[in-house]
Amino acid sequence: MPYIEVQGVLHELDSDGYLVDAAAWTLDVAQAIATQESITLTPEHYEVLDVLRQFYQVYEHSPAMRPLCKAVSLALGPDKGKSIYLMQLFPGSPAKRAARIAGLPRPDNCL
Amino acid sequence: MPTLHTLNRGPSHASCLEECLSTMANDDTLLLIEDGVYWALPSHISVLNDVSHIRALKADVLARGLHQLSGTELVDDDGFVGLCTQHDRVVSWF
């Protein structure tokens, strides 16, 4: 099992790089995971992570891209709910990458 | 555009047949397979009075020793495939 070290504490990651203990998530853990992915978190990242974590709380699963866009659009406005915007923040596969940084399980219904 | 319905539950699962029948149009076909073939017994067949096209899968009828199903047309596996091609879609009830 891979680990990530945050302020001297080791946090377990699964083999896909997702945090095993969701309760261990903090903003520092988020930044540490993001650093591994060469992303420096900005306030724009944090507000999306927040939407994602709320989505998980309400719907009990990590969203695929389409519902992620919809949730971001509802919470932060239609401009930020566009996939191109989320691709800029979380390049590659935004739903998976953002879920990883948000400390959520891997989305099941991703392409 | 007619639909082929397959049904594989026997008479102790009446709701399965009931729900199947509730979705059937007049020109649809009902194919009884596996335990569904028991609906073709003389003692049960009357519940299918409103179904105009009924078939039963031959292998399942023979396997279960139902040699007295005079009223129901039997199809073999090739016939099952043929029914699928002759209908626009297939709905399975189980």
Next chain:
Amino acid sequence: MSINKRFLLISRSAPYGTSAAREMLDIALTCSVFEQPVTLLLLGDAVLQLIRDHRPDEVSQKNLNALQASLAMYDIDRILIPETALQKHGLSTDQLSIPIELINAEQLPALIAEHDIVITI
């Protein structure tokens, strides 16, 4: 994916006793991810899936109400229930966890006919 086919998913089972309800919703969400229009039809005992205030932690399962609530986020808003199925279980629409569309039993054959792919669970 460019070709669109109209998917109808038919559920006939109550929740939690079997995995059918959950595994139907998983197909529905996947159809949405592939941008295919999908209709859900809940027949018979399947209307019991929509009773509110599930507490499935009591039986160590995940909450289907939460998954049902997410359907709107996946743009799945055509969830159909025959009036007879509600009556059979003594339920009314205001007791259900999400908005649904009631249909007449007589409309069911036409509903089947308007879909290209029908998957039952």
Next chain:
Amino acid sequence: MIFTLIVQASPYQHQAPETALRFAKALLRQGHTLHRIFFYRDGVHNGSALVSSPRDEQNLPEQWQALAEEHDLDIVVCIAAAIRRGVLDATEAKRYERRGDNLHSAFELSGLGQLVEASLASDRVITFGG
């Protein structure tokens, strides 16, 4: 015509997979195309290489494998349904740190997207459930 089959029941306990196998053979015999067989729910047990039948009874996973090899078929086991039921290939066994894998080599573990994609590519989708 192009067919896709969905198998939702496990072998032995239920007849449905055997019906599906006969159906698959019949449609291939008639010259139709079988785009994919998708094993979902308890149907994932059709992919288990550990199924061991007495010599005078049929072994469905082996029959699926033989049919797939003969006709170069795409036989896919739903990954989400399979891992929950203990049907794993080597990759998933490693991912979940299990001591062995048991998916028959002719089968492939993949997502529900394979079911949707197959439905779009086929003229008929037939479910065999139990």
